Amino acid sequence: MIRLLGVTKSYTVGDQVVPVLKGIDLEVHKGEFVAVMGPSGSGKSTLMHIVGLLDRPTAGEYELNGASVLQLPPNHLARLRNQNIGFVFQNFHLIPRMSALRNVELPMVYAGVPRAKRRARAMELLEMVGMVNRAHHLPNELSGGQRQRVAIARALANDPAILLADEPTGALDQQTGGEILRILRDLNAAGRTVMVITHDRNVAQAGQRIVHIVDGEMVREEVLHEPR
Numbered sequence: 001m002i003r004l005l006g007v008t009k010s011y012t013v014g015d016q017v018v019p020v021l022k023g024i025d026l027e028v029h030k031g032e033f034v035a036v037m038g039p040s041g042s043g044k045s046t047l048m049h050i051v052g053l054l055d056r057p058t059a060g061e062y063e064l065n066g067a068s069v070l071q072l073p074p075n076h077l078a079r080l081r082n083q084n085i086g087f088v089f090q091n092f093h094l095i096p097r098m099s100a101l102r103n104v105e106l107p108m109v110y111a112g113v114p115r116a117k118r119r120a121r122a123m124e125l126l127e128m129v130g131m132v133n134r135a136h137h138l139p140n141e142l143s144g145g146q147r148q149r150v151a152i153a154r155a156l157a158n159d160p161a162i163l164l165a166d167e168p169t170g171a172l173d174q175q176t177g178g179e180i181l182r183i184l185r186d187l188n189a190a191g192r193t194v195m196v197i198t199h200d201r202n203v204a205q206a207g208q209r210i211v212h213i214v215d216g217e218m219v220r221e222e223v224l225h226e227p228r
Contacts, residue, residue: 001032001161002028002051002062002195003064004050005025005061006023006059006061007024007059008022008023009021009055010058019216023217024218025218026218030161032209033184033193033194033195033196033207034196035196036211037201038199038213039214042213042215042216044198044199044213047197048197056070084160084162085161085163086155087163087164088152089167090167090170092139092150092171093151094139094150096138096139098139099135100135100137100150101119101122101126101135103139103150104126104154105118106157107154108122108158111158125156125157128153129183130149134150152184152187161193162193163192165196165197167198168181168203169200170200177203208225209221209222
């Protein structure tokens with residue numbers, strides 16, 4: 001499903017070129033739950049942005065579902081991202097002035113889903129994550145765990161095959177973080193491909209495989225158990 005070959009990413013700061021990713025080779029198969037683990041500044045989030053089509057690598061190849069995507073124009077990438085990839089972030093990234101319901105509806109607005117259909121889908125997703133009774137509350141009226149549940153529902157709005165989560169429990173207490181991980185595991189068990197970016201070993205162990213990144217390089221992989 002996801003195949004990276006020799007992917008590098010560098011940024012220019014002043015007159016210096018700063019390498020962030022240094023020749024990443026990675027395959028993630030359909031239905032896997034893969035954790036990308038490494039210390040702060042190791043390039044984990046940059047890797048997620050490339051996998052999520054939010055950024056382009058400096059060099060290398062990226063194939064999604066067997067097709068190269070790096071030469072596609074921005075509008076095609078945006079459509080591909082909207083239809084195939086859902087994102088969950090550490091700080092939730094909910095729109096403050098919108099209710100939980102409208103936040104979940106938003107990706108479907110961009111996808112052109114009719115209002116009645118997207119409203120029904122959003123309520124269904126909020127019920128799935130245990131938030132239907134808070135559908136009309138604003139983000140600042142919700143706890144951190146509740147916001148993350150809404151963010152997961154939003155990530156699933158267009159039924160993406162891939163869910164990318166960047167430190168999804170980083171802003172949560174241990175118990176609430178565990179609840180979020182259980183939701184991610186349940187989504188994976190239902191067939192969705194999940195990639196989690198984390199520096200926390202306990203979070204990484206929720207996956208089937210751990211990819212370790214240090215200073216922009218893949219240093220080793222661990223297979224914890226075979227995909228379901």
